[in-house]
Amino acid sequence: MMKRAQQIWVSAALLLCSAGCIHVNRPPVPPTVDTTAEYPADEFRKDYAAYQAAVKNGTAPDLQSARLLRNQMVNRIEVDIEKHYREFEQSLTSGRSGLEVGSDVVELGLSSAIGVVGATDIKDLLAASLTGFHGTRLSVDKNIFREKTTEILISQMQASRDSVRNRITQKISGIDVSGYPFEEAWRDLVEFFYAGTLPGALQQLQNDAGHAAAAARQEATTIDVNRANTAAEAQAAIRIRSKYAELARMAENPETRDGAIKQLQDILMGLGDTAGARNTAPADLLKALRTQMGAAASDPAKLNLLDKLITPAPR
């Protein structure tokens, strides 16, 4: 039995090795792509010094030369970042899938071994190993990759990088060194680099999820009326409006005008609108009442109070 278990382990190890050794991710890298993209630090320092000198001189030809130098430095740094990013993307894809395949092989091997091993203590040991291994795998997925698939992470990195790269390209092609100095481009290049990292992608995914949630909340708040009026409130609204019409007619008639003014002042006073109630002109009092009615449409307490104030008390 022990020999059989050993055979399973050896097979698993061989499978794991062979999975890691097969190159299925990309064709061979051409030498022009593999070797020419380096921008050595001393060369960069020389270019940067020449750029600073040209900017300092400040003549039109110097500024033009500084612009060309800036663009050249930016493009060379961009190529280096691009090259390293592509390698990172490849290793992320193949490394993670290799890890997944290897983990599957180990788990399958352990499960099979548990089935064929007879000794209880060895069986328990294998079962404990399987549980531990499974837990480790889940932990890696949860804590390093935040349970995001490689495709989602790469897609996010590409989107973020494209966004920063487009910004840089637009600026270097359209703005001179006074509007977009190399130092600002440098800052954008650093952002370009970090847009192509796992923490950058995870952060952006988190931000996007947050923005989507905020947009949904914003949408919800753009509904003007979230509370429905009841049938009783709709009836009260009709009574209030009828009373308003009655008061407006009374205010037009010299014989009933004073009575209308008194009633309007009482209603406004009852609503706590002391400023409105101080008016003596019927038109001003009616205008103040209209304002209060408008507010009552979305304020059930005010609507109820207004309804009571316009309804004559039973004698």
Add this chain to the structure above:
Amino acid sequence: MEKTFDGNFSREELENTLNTTEQLEFVRLTKLQKRDASPPANTGTFEDDDSPDSPKPLVLVALNGAADLPATIARQLTQKRKLACQGQAYVSGVEKLIAIFR
């Protein structure tokens, strides 16, 4: 003026709310239609109503389809109500053809 109303209101709730708005805010509904953006909501278009008199209350009728409209208009006419407007709107979160009478 335009105002959005929660698309989850029932037919009665929407009717009560539109009537309350008309009576207290001195406006008259001229159009009601569902809003395209999420979450479900209906956009009511109102015109100013300077008359002090109370407008006739609105009555909302949910139709099964456009084919129901002529018969519904005829039924409402017997109760002296005329069609004010019609449109696709959300009722209890479900899109329906609504005819509005007054």
